[in-house]
Amino acid sequence: MADKTRRVVSVLVENESSVLSRVSGLFAGRGYNIETLTVAPLPNTNRSRITIVTKGSQRVLEQITKQLHKLVPVYKVVEHEEMVEKEMVLVKFPIEENLADIQALCGAYNGGIVNVGTDIIIGMVADEPFRIKHFIEATQRYSPIEVVRGGVVAIER
Amino acid sequence: MKMNGARxxxxxxxxxxxxxxxxxxxxxxxNVYDEIYKQDGFEHILNRHEQASVHAADGYARVTGDVGVAMVTSGPGFTNAVTGLATAYMDSIPMVVISGQVPLSLIGTDGFQEIDAIGISRPCTKHNFLVRELSELPRIIKEAFHIAKTGRPGPVLVDIPKDITAEIGEFVYPDLVDIPSYKPTIKGNKRQIEKAVDAILKSKKPLLYVGGGVVLSNASDLVRKLADMGGIPAVETLMARGVMGAGNPLLQGMLGMHGNYSSNMAMSETDLVIALGSRFDDRVTGKLSEFAKYADIIHVDIDAANIGKLVDVDYPIVGDVYGVLERLIAGLEGRVNRDKYSDWREVLERYDNLHPQSFTDSENVIKPQWAIERIGELLGEEAIITSDVGQHQMWAAQHYPFDRPRQWINSGGLGTMGFGFPAALGAKKGAPEKTVINITGDGSILMNVQELVTASEYKIPVINVILNNNFLGMVRQWQTFFYEARYAETDLSYQPNFKLLAEACGGIGYDVATKAEFDEALKDAIAKDRVAFINVAVNRFENVLPMVPAGGALYNMILDDQQKEK
Structure with a gap:
């Protein structure tokens, strides 16, 4: 097997009902990998931006870009090289855990406490994907109840 | 003007x-059929199965170069059409299929005859549309035709809910299409073309690898011109038969799994592949690491995704093969002559003499190859040949003297049995002055046999030549070669009476077992001008040769003369 490279691809699409299935179906049908996928409308346009993190050999990565280009509602495909890349994660902790420790931990990863209820504490962090991974590892000692990751968004520098 | 959506x-x-x-x-x-009833702008042909409707529209498109049109209802009507869409998609055939859908209010409720047509057809159409508002309908149909025929052509589905076709609104058909996200690259890059010219001039053993894109682009004359000006040998894919013309001395033949010896050897030994509208399909390349091992590759294709998909390309040119060829030819004008590659041509000629495309004829039984060559002798360029899928298809591709593009209509990419007969109906509607022959087998013909009724009703006189070996022949051949002759479910000895079957549906039938009978039946069928079945008893265990076993290198062929020794 050829070496697999990770790549972040942004896809600018016409914001129409079936567009996400066209993109995700393309990946499924041709056997391409999707690690994360996020989608949201762009302000003041009828377009959306889909950000996909994928992995594959050079040949496959090239095919992904070309095949995406062929979809009729796709305006533009950006293969990110020089980018700022962020991912968000929400973590729910039991109220019994040390609030200050969790606050400090979240703070170390550009985040903080976003909600404290009668039973739970919710922390939020937005950072680079590998740092998110480290953050989730670090939370393990505070008995996290639930971890929700948001998928990557990226912007070219 | 105000009218309903159907109108x-x-x-x-x-x-x-x-x-x-x-x-x-x-x-x-x-609702749409109600308006079809009232209009006389176009003719409607009622096939007896939706799959046949789509194949017929496909055959029409392949012969005329225009967009083929089929219409089906929702649910099972649509699902029956899917094989037709996929067939056209794989061969890049321009087509618009209009399907009914349940009313908007019922979508998503599992309504009667509801199915997610957009979801199902997404991977087998170039694009598809669900019409959600009447005001969008004219623009969507306009865009559907535009998308179907521009860039790399393909089928487009327009799914229309029933309430939309009933609703009344203002009809303005747009003159122009503007889809900002859809701009196919037509013109090849100038610098890349210059580099390709230099590569051709430097090459000692160039080879034109001509694919179906040349037919779609109507660029056959230019390919012939390019070949001719430099004396450059050419091989054709299954989809490109007819581009070079049967008598063309530069044409080596068809390459690939059932390619002839000199074609496959040419590809194995060339130092420069000039790929024109071809896509390096696995049935063409055989083992990729051995394919054109000594060659640099120029690849001209309108679909960028075809370039570099399977093989590394040295000179990629994204663009319409017609325009690119014009500029390649201009670049080579006066700089090449026919002597330059004469050594290379001699090598290939020796290969062809060593193992010509041949078969061992028999006096006792009709060989399928003989039947095909005989049709060629009698009709030649005059006929349009459609085919189904299997041994008969390969024999037709090998042995019929195709002289022009759009003369050979077959399902190459998807390999759809049951394609040939309905495609022949479409072909005949598209080219009524031609004799249309469907070369088929006893397996394939039953997969759309109901079209006998359509052909009779509309007096579409296509002739089906059934090369009947009482086998699902191609699978049987693989079983012979690779499964120790265990003929699992390929023996088709239990058969209908094809002659009576044709007659029961208003056609004319012939049972043929000798060469004389074959000639007589074919001539009679042409004279009778009715849909016909010519049921030809052929040699049961004939194999399609040469053959490159799947995954093998192109130069390792099982040859006809080796078979003889066994």
């Missing part, structure tokens, strides 16, 4: 210049 569909088709629509009515599309 808009008809008006749009007329505005697109559609002459013939192939289809089958049903609940969700009834």
């Amino acid at each position: 808009m569909v008809c008006e749009a088709l007329i505005a697109e210049g559609v002459k013939t629509v192939f289809g089958y009515p049903g609940g969700a599309i009834m």
